[in-house]
Amino acid sequence: MASFDKLFSDLVAQEVNAQLAPILSQLQQQSEVIARLGSAFGAPVRRGPGRPPKALGAVKVSAPKAAKAVKVRSSGGQRGCAVIGCPRPARAKGYCAAHYQKYRNLEKTGRLPSDWTPDAAPQSANDVVLPRGRAGAKALAEAKKGKKK
Ligand SMILES: [Zn+2]
Structure with a gap:
């Protein structure tokens, strides 16, 4: 019985393959034709010197201009941080980002040294x-006391 089942299933598989084969080959031919048509349509419109058409499309789609503009603006002529020995460029009031935070902290707590002036010259403050x-x-507590008095 088992051998008969196997025979039968083999027969069915053969039959199905025989009927499907022409359809499959037709499908393959059609897809090849479509691919050729696509390349024929795509080639003359997009092809430029040196670059493949896909890369050209990608470049056209993605171009964030705002970020670039900001970069150009910030890389202009800059002076250094006012604190002696600090290599970073000035960001606000003549101080770099880190030293401006320190400046604000010192100012807020009433401990701002005399050489830490707003818009101080580069490399002028200890x-x-x-x-x-x-x-x-x-x-901090002593500084607060001094402020109140
Ligand atoms: Zn600094």
Whole structure:
């Protein structure tokens, strides 16, 4: 019985293959024709010197101009940070981003040194090393007391 089943299924498979073969080959031919047509249509319109047509399309679609403009603006003539020994360019009031934050902190807590002036000349202010931890809290408290008096 098992051998008969196998024979039968083989027969069915053969029959199906025989009927499907011409359809499959037709499909393949059609897809080849479509591919050829597509390349024939695509080639004369998009092909330029040196670049494949796909790359050209991609370049046209994605071009963020705003970011580039910002980059150009920020890379203009810049002066250095006002703090002596700081290699970064000035960002605000003559200080780099990090030292401007420090400037704001010192100003807010009433500990701004005399050489930390707004729009200070580059490399003109001595860096301030603030105490950290418990010593820092103590220094802050004393600065507040001095401010109130
Ligand atoms: Zn700096």
